Amino acid sequence: MSPLDAFSPDYATARDRFRAMVAERGWEQITHSIDAPGFNPGELTIDVACFGVSEATRVLVLSSGLHGGEGFFGSAVQLAWLASLPSGWQPPPGTGVVLLHALNPYGFAMIRRANEENVDLNRNFLLPEQFPVLAGKTRPLFAPLDSWLNPTRAPGRINWFFVQFPWMALQYGLKYLREVMPAGQYSFPKGIFYGGTGQCQTTRFVIERLPLLIGSADRVIHLDYHTGLGRYGQFNLLSSDPVGSERMLDAVKLFGPDRVKFDNDAEDGYHNYGDIGEWLSRQHAERQYIYLCAEFGTFDSTRVIGTLRRENMAHHFLDRSHPRYAAIKHRVIDTFAPFDPVWRAKVIQQSVELNQQALTLCAE
16 A cells, blocks of 8 residues: 555545454454534444454554544545554564544544534543543633634635734743643633643543453553644654653653653643543553654644634534635645645654654564
């Protein structure tokens, strides 16, 4: 399979191809349905593939699509890696592999970052009592930005955010925007970066089912594939663990200081509330659980946020039959999985190599 062939045109095709490849390889498959308005039961699923995990003391986890629009890339990574494995492939002794395909199937199918509740799932990994606390904490910080980021109207022909963003930077300061805007908010349900009022379906699935999938393994390396931040066609491994912590040091030792960065220190990076990596570190504190967000760069943050803003307006206020709706969705795909064949070939090659490296390191 060539790198370009790994990309699917939509969620349904990606899921079918993933299932077929997993069946061809003889891996165990598990399907978890997600309920969402506008979809019939079974149309949206998180698909899991497992190999060799029952007796494993080491497990590699590869997850994709926590942000729906990034699922085009994440699914392609998983498909390309599976296709690269030789016939009769076996993981190293004592090592198992878990693939989590399309953690946000609604967002993948609808070509948007958020899930069926308009929740950014990487702002949703919180204890129930934390949601109202964060709502009170973030509301006064985010409220001045809400009218800029979440206009209550259909998007026009021109995306003016590229002009508006410099005015926002002048008024509030880049440091304020960088720290407040993407960190998550819990008071504006139709806005971007909304973290919700309670744990969502996907969040509960990861919290409840992932420990069962990895079993009693004492070492887990978890690569969660994302796109958007960083230089075009290059990647960083972003850790949610504090700088200097044992897990951060372990990650640096394994993958190198040039690759592993604390999420807030990466180019255009930030630290957010309700982060999946932070949750998994706490949940699996008794074992060596190294979570890294494999973040592949696409475009500058102004385009990324401007695209999210415009898609959110279209989702809430634009008729789906309007030609602008389809054009905006096309822009989302091109922003998070650029149609540029050079970008696609490069990132898939890097990802397949990264997965192989992670498997080797996990087994050591």
